Amino acid sequence: MPMKQVLFVDDEAKVLEGLQRMLRSMRREWKMLFANGGQEALDILAKEHVNVIVTDMRMPGMDGQKLLMAVAEHYPEIIRIVLSGQSDQEMVLKCVGTAHQYLSKPCDPEILKDTVNRAFSLRGLLANDSLRRLVSRMTSLPSIPALYLELTEVLQSPNASIEKVGKIVSKDMGMAAKVLQLANSAFFGNARHICDPADAVIYLGLDTIKALAFSVNVFSQFEQSDFSKFSIDEFWRHSVATGAFAQRIAKSLQFPEKMIHDARMAGLLHDVGKLVLAANLPKPYEDMWTMVQDQGIPQWQAEVEVFGSTHAEVGAYLLWLWGLPGPIIEAIAFHHSPGASPEQSPTPLTAVHIGNAIELEMQREGDLELASTVDLEYLTKLGLVSRLPFWREILRQLAGPLTSEEALHET
Ligand SMILES: [Fe+2]
Ligand SMILES: [Fe+2]
Numbered sequence: 001m002p003m004k005q006v007l008f009v010d011d012e013a014k015v016l017e018g019l020q021r022m023l024r025s026m027r028r029e030w031k032m033l034f035a036n037g038g039q040e041a042l043d044i045l046a047k048e049h050v051n052v053i054v055t056d057m058r059m060p061g062m063d064g065q066k067l068l069m070a071v072a073e074h075y076p077e078i079i080r081i082v083l084s085g086q087s088d089q090e091m092v093l094k095c096v097g098t099a100h101q102y103l104s105k106p107c108d109p110e111i112l113k114d115t116v117n118r119a120f121s122l123r124g125l126l127a128n129d130s131l132r133r134l135v136s137r138m139t140s141l142p143s144i145p146a147l148y149l150e151l152t153e154v155l156q157s158p159n160a161s162i163e164k165v166g167k168i169v170s171k172d173m174g175m176a177a178k179v180l181q182l183a184n185s186a187f188f189g190n191a192r193h194i195c196d197p198a199d200a201v202i203y204l205g206l207d208t209i210k211a212l213a214f215s216v217n218v219f220s221q222f223e224q225s226d227f228s229k230f231s232i233d234e235f236w237r238h239s240v241a242t243g244a245f246a247q248r249i250a251k252s253l254q255f256p257e258k259m260i261h262d263a264r265m266a267g268l269l270h271d272v273g274k275l276v277l278a279a280n281l282p283k284p285y286e287d288m289w290t291m292v293q294d295q296g297i298p299q300w301q302a303e304v305e306v307f308g309s310t311h312a313e314v315g316a317y318l319l320w321l322w323g324l325p326g327p328i329i330e331a332i333a334f335h336h337s338p339g340a341s342p343e344q345s346p347t348p349l350t351a352v353h354i355g356n357a358i359e360l361e362m363q364r365e366g367d368l369e370l371a372s373t374v375d376l377e378y379l380t381k382l383g384l385v386s387r388l389p390f391w392r393e394i395l396r397q398l399a400g401p402l403t404s405e406e407a408l409h410e411t
Helices: 013-022 038-047 064-074 087-099 108-120 129-137 145-156 161-173 172-181 197-204 204-213 232-252 259-270 272-280 282-294 299-307 309-321 326-333 348-365 374-382 385-402 406-409
Strands: 004-009 030-035 052-055 079-085 101-105
Touching: 013 030, 030 172, 030 374, 038 052, 038 064, 038 374, 052 108, 064 079, 064 197, 064 299, 064 348, 079 087, 087 101, 087 204, 101 108, 101 161, 101 204, 101 326, 129 309, 129 374, 145 172, 145 197, 145 204, 161 172, 161 197, 161 299, 172 204, 172 259, 172 348, 197 204, 232 259, 232 385, 259 326, 259 348, 272 282, 272 309, 282 299, 299 309, 309 326, 326 348
Parallel strands: 004 030, 004 052, 052 079, 079 101
Antiparallel strands: none
């Protein structure tokens, strides 16, 4: 296998020398390239096959944002990381629509190594080349139109409260994923594990949220007209319900607080790959949907036929690229095939798998044996199969009030 190549870009020679020294121990694993500015970086990219680019923001001539825009356009597969000083916050915010991850200068060597290594370990998650390029181009996800409107209204009102904003963001996949990405980055959030979007909103502050909505435009509305076979309302309903179900199951498994939050978040985000596929590849998405209906096969199976990968893999790849916490990524990646996960004890994945399957059972009335997609072998291995009837019962009770607006606000 060819060596992984990482390109570091900074206008200060001293910073590049410092990085070289700091990363000496990695030289057997990575081939490191150094460029003194944006133009030099592009010259290197034209000749070398680079996997990850780590760039400063404030540089004379071509700055970091322009460089990353060029990289995103011409080399979409390259993973784009910003390494910048805290005084450049405004500049970094501008590139929220172009970069995948954000690090703060001076950077702890371990955080830098981890971030780059994580980026390398991604590739295996999504085998299909063109899908990988497509997902890597995506730096934001469309929002539910009603929630997007609600957010912009609240932000424009003179008495916008951070709690109100947090509640709206928590209900929307696109906005929730984005604030979690930023709050969990070393630049904006000090690499803490933040799994509640309302906390992420408080951490980032109202000004940053306003910038995301109005000047950087990473929050945008989903355009329904493009996709006749994809109902954003139904997608949203299923996602919110699965989030609430996963949280309830996590509580009944007596998970600690942090894992309960992870389960809820992963439940909300578990099908995010469907949104990526439907929004970017509407025609193949329709073909896939026709296949599901004509042949009566599960959606993930039709996706493998049409796209070469499933929505679970696509969603996990995107959010891993964005640096979301590991347990959330694992739950998304394996929500249809929990037995394939390396983790074989109860985790947020367990809660999301069961929550999703029971939510689908409730939608498809009829023979439970036929309709159910619960992986009984997996649950048996975890010693949880006998609890299934109890979960079906409590989730059925939960599903009633869930449709009311108030329940959606409940955390
Ligand atoms: Fe799914
Ligand atoms: Fe689902």
